[in-house]
Amino acid sequence: MSLSAPTRVALAIHGGTPVRKTLLPYGRQSIEEDDIQAVVDALRSDWLTTGPKIPEFEEAFAAWLGARFAVSFSSGTAALHGAAFAAGIATGDEAITTPLTFAATANCVLYQNGTPVFADISADTLNLDPERVAAKVSPKTKALLPVDYAGHPADLDAMLEIADRHGLVVIEDACHALGSEYKGRRVGSIAHMTVFSFHPVKHLTTGEGGMVTTDNAAYADALRKVRNHGISSGARDRQHAGQWHYEMVLLGYNYRLTDIACALGLSQLKKLEENLTRRREIATRYTAAFREMPGICAPFVREEALPAWHLYHVRFDFARFSTGRAEIFHALRAENIGVNVHYIPVHLHPYYRERFGYRGGEFPTAESAYESVISLPMFHGMSDADVEDVIRAVDLVIGYYRK
Ligand SMILES: *Cc1c(COP(=O)(O)O)cnc(C)c1O
Numbered sequence: 144m145s146l147s148a149p150t151r152v153a154l155a156i157h158g159g160t161p162v163r164k165t166l167l168p169y170g171r172q173s174i175e176e177d178d179i180q181a182v183v184d185a186l187r188s189d190w191l192t193t194g195p196k197i198p199e200f201e202e203a204f205a206a207w208l209g210a211r212f213a214v215s216f217s218s219g220t221a222a223l224h225g226a227a228f229a230a231g232i233a234t235g236d237e238a239i240t241t242p243l244t245f246a247a248t249a250n251c252v253l254y255q256n257g258t259p260v261f262a263d264i265s266a267d268t269l270n271l272d273p274e275r276v277a278a279k280v281s282p283k284t285k286a287l288l289p290v291d292y293a294g295h296p297a298d299l300d301a302m303l304e305i306a307d308r309h310g311l312v313v314i315e316d317a318c319h320a321l322g323s324e325y326k327g328r329r330v331g332s333i334a335h336m337t338v339f340s341f342h343p344v345k346h347l348t349t350g351e352g353g354m355v356t357t358d359n360a361a362y363a364d365a366l367r368k369v370r371n372h373g374i375s376s377g378a379r380d381r382q383h384a385g386q387w388h389y390e391m392v393l394l395g396y397n398y399r400l401t402d403i404a405c406a407l408g409l410s411q412l413k414k415l416e417e418n419l420t421r422r423r424e425i426a427t428r429y430t431a432a433f434r435e436m437p438g439i440c441a442p443f444v445r446e447e448a449l450p451a452w453h454l455y456h457v458r459f460d461f462a463r464f465s466t467g468r469a470e471i472f473h474a475l476r477a478e479n480i481g482v483n484v485h486y487i488p489v490h491l492h493p494y495y496r497e498r499f500g501y502r503g504g505e506f507p508t509a510e511s512a513y514e515s516v517i518s519l520p521m522f523h524g525m526s527d528a529d530v531e532d533v534i535r536a537v538d539l540v541i542g543y544y545r546k
Contacts, residue, residue, distance in 0.1 A: 156470075163478065169520050172343040173414075173522075177413075181407060192403075193402075201213040203412055204408070212357050212362075214357075215399075215400040216354065217351060218342070221370070224398070228369045229355075229362045230362075233255060233257065234256040237258045238260065239261070240271070242488035243485075252286075259288075264512065269509075270291065272298075287306055293452065294320045295323070295445070299313075314336045317330045321451055322416075323451040335357065336356070338355050346523075348408075374389050374392075374395070417523075419452075425530055436541060438459065438545050456518045465546050475536055479536075484516060484517060519537070
């Protein structure tokens, strides 16, 4: 035994002491006293739903982004469905999207009896590759559905240019990207419609909730109708007008967000800027640390982008390690680092394989990205000590397995 051999700390997966005593999740909400008070106040008010907190939240949200209209929904998924409806996606239509996303992005096309068509992604940002999108446009294409993966805005100018050429609607799934900037502008008024989620792991939470923003009055009108059974006026407007009469003009849903949720959203919105700054600080610290670690690669950021960092994903070069992703993932979990993987490509889920005949191999860039990524904890409530725990655990685990 050589005297100079480094004393190696045993990994937790091999019975060593974990880097942390308790699990650090990959994402979570921050709820403070003022948030709780806002909800309590809403509960004591006259309106639990269809009340004044809804336009108040929508207007504040639209103003924050610089969009003309914001229409709230009961979830990000409902908001995607609303946007697919407003875009006019119907039986036989196609919409082009990325395989590297949460299934809801593609499912909203199916809800409208359309067909999601996948195009492969760019290897740097893991966002839709405009050239591959252009190659998938057909006479049936109605919409493009880019996703801002991890909070890095998609190539929006290129998407809009393709849409312009073929008369398509661009629905941006910005569920990762509240506060992201593209060429100096916040996402939310760049695409024809932009969709956000308020799930607890996202930048701002209402428990469940979502929003569509747009500058187009006709889309905003369709969005308001479809979330409320296809009815053309709200309950509060009718009460104000002393009216009982209403008309159902299209087949809609109950996709309304409550006043309770909107009160929480308004309170959370006040802290959004500060929370984005914190996420960006964490990303900067991570990137500085991971740049020094051979075998892993920090997320790439294009010059025109200021990401909002919903996720922070590192990519592994597994040729340089003695084991694969599964073991490294489990080793990090054993250190109490709540790693995750985003995403299993949508076309590889059993439902999509069975319905559309996908077998794997169709979208090599997305599939190889999926095989090489691990998402590390990233949320605005992380302390500096939490961030250092993640860096230490990654260093320890990859140091052990590196060839
Ligand atoms: C979170 C998310 C959704 C869905 O949002 P919900 O509010 O959970 O319905 C859709 N697309 C992407 C990319 C998401 O991350």
